[in-house]
Amino acid sequence: MARLNKPLRASEIAELIDGSFIGVDVEVKGISPLVDAEEGDVSFLWDRSSLKDLDRSKASVLVVPESFPSIEGRSVIRVRDAKRALAWLLRKLFKREHPFKEGVSELACVEEGVLLERGVRIAPFSYIGRGSKVGSNTVIYPFVFVGDEVEIGEDCVIYPMVSIREGVKIGNRVIIHSGAVIGSDGYGFIPSEEGAEKIPQVGIVVIEDDVEIGANVTIDRATIGETRIGKGTKIDNLVQVAHNVVVGKDVLIAALCGIAGSSRIGDRVMMGGQVGVKDHVSIGERSVIAGKSGVTKDIPPGSFVSGFPAIDHREDLRIGAFIRRLPELFERVSELERRIKGEDAEDHIKER
Template sequence: MELNFTPAEIADIVQAHATRGNTHEIVRGIASLSTARTGDLSFLGNPKYKPEVATTAASVVLLPADYVGEPNPGQLFLLVDKPSVALVRLCTRVERLLWPTPAPGIHATAVIAPDVKIPASATIGPLCIIESGARIGERTHLQARAFVGRTAQIGDDCWLMPGVTVTAECVLKNRVRLQAGVVIGSDGFGYEFIAGRHEKVPQLGNVIIEDDVEIGANSTLDRARFSQTVIGAGTKIDNLVQIAHNVVIGQHCLICAQAGISGSTTVEDFVVVGGQAGLAGHLTVGKGAKIDGQTGVNSDLDPGSFVKGSPCLPYNLEQRINVLRKRLPDLFRRVDEIESRLEKPSAPV
């Protein structure tokens, strides 16, 4: 990735409040403070790296407005409210250059049912399949090999990356972004043991994904056994996440990679689920709860909880237990020594 921005263009994009120093270098790349070279832009997103600002070779540095210090010769400091947010603004501009919006139109290899109307503003890529009764919204883009099942509904300004599958009767509202390989509406994992064998339970519901949801590559969301599996507005789901049937996830949640949520569990608004965490079924996770990575949740969580471990405990308690766990070998050695001394016969008086 090579950029081509003047310092003035960068200052405008990141909405800098003030500047210190000056540089005539064209910004050609983005790098960390420690690895940046002349022509790079860097930023102070974590106070831990503040000492590196004085030694960085970056030509342009994004810094918080209260930063105290002067740039080196030929270096420009841009003072902003939040350097990480300012960098997002710049990367959003770069993303548009790297992956421009596809031109509207339908590729000749797409297979579209005769009753499906494609808006003139939409893009249907190579080898896409759209079945009867489906709806495609304005300015929505289906990249290569996307599949939209019978009567599925795709809203406006959605983006389906290559190989995405949206099965029958599922609903995506507006501005939904699905990365490559996402499956929406796979059958829920439901079986009854009847006469010595596992008999499949029909999964008759669907999946509803609200506005502004983003889902990472190869994640799967199962259709409900009945009614709906629901993902609330603004929620972001990472790669390789499994959402089971009849799960309801609230608004603006974060679900990190390889997490799994079992059937009929409700996750309320603003919950954060760490990577590889597992949630048992038929639970309620209260609003604003935080679940650490690799945590196993097998009971309801109160709003605002912060838990860790498997089975989960309050975060600070689990941290204390982890510290004590490291001392167990020494504790057992000391107990063995005490038992050994107690078992020795005392000397005769």
């Protein structure tokens, strides 16, 4: 649960999220999931499946979509989009404060030729390499490594233990969570009788504006040219993006996905968890790739695919339904075989 710094009335909450308030104007002290809510909490419901938990919730105020049925005995705020309303409220009421002051810590190492714009915060035990640039109001947490000739834009937040290798270019308002590695060498080797010969990786990584990169994500530098993550893209934890991949704008990539080299992901694609993408394939814009799918060939724009290899989702469901019936079909075929063998035996006896 999230406790408010100071209590608000239900009507004030409604005003903050542009909602329509009905009921008793109670005092709200916190925001909680429905099943964990206590008296004085507000909870958000965005689909009707949540209604089954309503009787065991103590939430004083409910925020629901306009399409929801009437709810008796509770103060209710109706909004167009409950999930977006929650995001608005959290953004307005809970601003994350960075725990160290503006400027460069005496325990940080900033090399020669680094340009730091106004309002930058460099925490202890961070390293900024030669010739790098850090934009205004950007915050770099402890134990961050920034290599030579790196460009980091304005209003970025780089959390602890992030490595940003040489030559990487990062736009404005980018958030990179702990353990991410940006610009490591791509996986490029030539097999030979003498062993695997490494291909030098001399390209860069470009991260455009408003990208968020989860914990322990790895984004490899290009062999030559660039690996690029488009504006507004959000990448969950533990994702691997290989060399020379181009990810479009506003793409959503869930945890544990792996995108092989030189693939192209179109704008507004959504990828579920544990998706694997083969090298040198293209996924068309606004496509949806269901979790655990394996993309082995180009996907047209606007597709919804699943399975391995990934095919049209409806076809994959149909095939899955047939597969689940295989034990039953096997038993039926076996029974038919037994009957046929029995009839053959009876015919043989009659002939004798």
